Amino acid sequence: MLLQATQLSCIRQDRVLFEQLSLQLNAGELLQIAGKNGAGKSSLLRLLANLATPEDGHIQYLKYSLTQAADDYAANLCYIGHHSGIHEHLTAIENISFWRASTGVAAADDYPLLAKLGLAGLEDIPCRMLSAGQQRRVSLARLWFTPRKIWILDEPFTALDQAAIALLQQHFLTHLQRGGGIILTTHQPLTLQYPEMRKLELAYRW
Numbered sequence: 001m002l003l004q005a006t007q008l009s010c011i012r013q014d015r016v017l018f019e020q021l022s023l024q025l026n027a028g029e030l031l032q033i034a035g036k037n038g039a040g041k042s043s044l045l046r047l048l049a050n051l052a053t054p055e056d057g058h059i060q061y062l063k064y065s066l067t068q069a070a071d072d073y074a075a076n077l078c079y080i081g082h083h084s085g086i087h088e089h090l091t092a093i094e095n096i097s098f099w100r101a102s103t104g105v106a107a108a109d110d111y112p113l114l115a116k117l118g119l120a121g122l123e124d125i126p127c128r129m130l131s132a133g134q135q136r137r138v139s140l141a142r143l144w145f146t147p148r149k150i151w152i153l154d155e156p157f158t159a160l161d162q163a164a165i166a167l168l169q170q171h172f173l174t175h176l177q178r179g180g181g182i183i184l185t186t187h188q189p190l191t192l193q194y195p196e197m198r199k200l201e202l203a204y205r206w
């Protein structure tokens, strides 16, 4: 088991988004968190990414609590939230070089990767000049070179066209086959069959 959350509670603006919520993520598994707008999906992902603390409950990475193993967990996690996380003044190549350097991944020729992501010819212009979908592609490029076991992805398909969604879903499959795990939210249907896939529906609570 990669990740286990036990009896989590989360309160935002005096509203209990969820309580006594437990889940687990195994190697090779994709877990989709579903629910209406405002149900608390992003809030749950932020707890699972150790970016916020639950009101109650605890989270374990392997057999360690996140408070004990925060650094180890961070080194094995790739979290991509609603915002692209790219530096708009830097080019796609510079953004990737920055991520590589900041996560200790060796430098490499990233032009082929950007071409694979449909960004050929756009590698060396500031990202602010790219379209929303192209910026999203740059942001997601991390998933192709970051050797991290757990991916937590908040609406990864936002702004992507069908071809990019298909490419990303195929890459999910490769990651799962290598023993990684994925937790994601999406309002769009997943169109690939994954060997181990579960869906957790978060009810909207008033």
Ligand SMILES: Nc1ncnc2c1ncn2[C@@H]1O[C@H](COP(=O)(O)OP(=O)(O)OP(=O)(O)O)[C@@H](O)[C@H]1O
Pocket (backbone or CB within 6 Å): 012, 013, 017, 035, 036, 037, 038, 039, 040, 041, 042, 043, 044
């Ligand atoms: N940092 C915060 N401070 C105050 N309220 C927050 C905060 N984060 C989220 N909320 C509130 O918590 C509720 C759940 O938000 P969240 O973003 O988790 O929902 P969601 O299920 O991801 O929604 P969507 O499908 O629209 O992305 C919302 O009503 C939101 O206003």
